[in-house]
Amino acid sequence: MSLPLLVTMGEPAGIGAEITQKAWRALREEGPVFALLDDVRRLTQVPVIRIEAPEQAAGAFRDGLPVLHRTLPAPVTPGKPNVENAGAVISSIEEAVGFCKAGRAGGVITNPIQKSVLTAAGFTHPGHTEFLGELAGRGVPPVMMLTCPDIYPTLRSVPVTIHLSLRKAVDRLTEELIVETAATTARALREDFGIEKPRLALSGLNPHAGEAGTMGSEERDIIIPAIERLRGMGIAVSGPWPADTMFTGRARASYDAALAMTHDQALIPVKTLDMDGGVNITLGLSIIRTSPDHGTALDIAGKGIADAGSLIAAIREAATLARNRQA
Numbered sequence: 001m002s003l004p005l006l007v008t009m010g011e012p013a014g015i016g017a018e019i020t021q022k023a024w025r026a027l028r029e030e031g032p033v034f035a036l037l038d039d040v041r042r043l044t045q046v047p048v049i050r051i052e053a054p055e056q057a058a059g060a061f062r063d064g065l066p067v068l069h070r071t072l073p074a075p076v077t078p079g080k081p082n083v084e085n086a087g088a089v090i091s092s093i094e095e096a097v098g099f100c101k102a103g104r105a106g107g108v109i110t111n112p113i114q115k116s117v118l119t120a121a122g123f124t125h126p127g128h129t130e131f132l133g134e135l136a137g138r139g140v141p142p143v144m145m146l147t148c149p150d151i152y153p154t155l156r157s158v159p160v161t162i163h164l165s166l167r168k169a170v171d172r173l174t175e176e177l178i179v180e181t182a183a184t185t186a187r188a189l190r191e192d193f194g195i196e197k198p199r200l201a202l203s204g205l206n207p208h209a210g211e212a213g214t215m216g217s218e219e220r221d222i223i224i225p226a227i228e229r230l231r232g233m234g235i236a237v238s239g240p241w242p243a244d245t246m247f248t249g250r251a252r253a254s255y256d257a258a259l260a261m262t263h264d265q266a267l268i269p270v271k272t273l274d275m276d277g278g279v280n281i282t283l284g285l286s287i288i289r290t291s292p293d294h295g296t297a298l299d300i301a302g303k304g305i306a307d308a309g310s311l312i313a314a315i316r317e318a319a320t321l322a323r324n325r326q327a
Helices: 016-027 054-060 083-101 115-120 129-134 166-172 174-192 218-230 263-274 309-326
Strands: 005-007 034-038 050-051 065-069 105-111 143-148 155-159 199-203 235-242 258-261 278-282 289-292
Touching: 005 083, 005 309, 016 034, 016 309, 034 054, 034 083, 050 054, 054 065, 065 199, 083 105, 083 115, 083 129, 083 309, 105 309, 129 278, 129 289, 143 174, 155 174, 174 199, 174 218, 174 258, 174 278, 199 218, 199 263, 218 235, 258 263, 278 309, 289 309
Parallel strands: 005 034, 005 105, 034 065, 050 065, 105 289, 155 258, 199 235, 199 258
Antiparallel strands: 143 155, 143 278, 278 289
């Protein structure tokens, strides 16, 4: 990696600072090199080196956690978010993305945010994914991918509908949305994962993938036409698969990414197979972005017991994706 990665502060009252310091301990000898945008006053678990620019991270990394200091306006109490700090949280995301777009950083790893707190401060996006699409989009809606890079066969899982109620998700599901999501996924598999001829597997929406129309018509009316369009575009697609059988080890070996029709269809397998090592990736951006696959964990914040495995996996995955895209 010729460029450092940047880690955002996330919710200050959560576990972001703790797991970032643990990640530095785990990666300081061999990297990948990263810097944190945060308030240095609250980083007390490891040596900290205050830097003024991302380019200084590599020279400091082995001796201390490089930090681009950004002052928080209000004191932080673990487990108790303060809306006064919401602006700093949002700014750390915007600034990290800006460094990447300027060619000064290789990718962004976002620590978990507390969406309710940001919403109270006027944040209008459902989550990170949609916000990053506004900051660094490529003219197509961003796509969420969850992956378990340390299990075999690797699971890469993409929800076609994301932060919607189940009722609204079914209404939102269209042939066009499936085709758009699959095309973005296939492009990312080529550019960022180095898979020359990606294979996609599409789930059904209903039990048993509709059972030939006896358990629902969405497969016949929406999903199968989308599969036929994708094949016409030269994309290798199989399905619709029954969602309850497409995530076994044998099934995962037959595709490079699974597209599931709803949020929970896609995320439950990832969090069941490797909750501590799952990584959230945003596809369809002009930059690389990953995130640990968990929330702010306010209930354990400040206790020193948070597991940094998912953040470490997200940092390593970001480095791999950045190398592939640069190549």
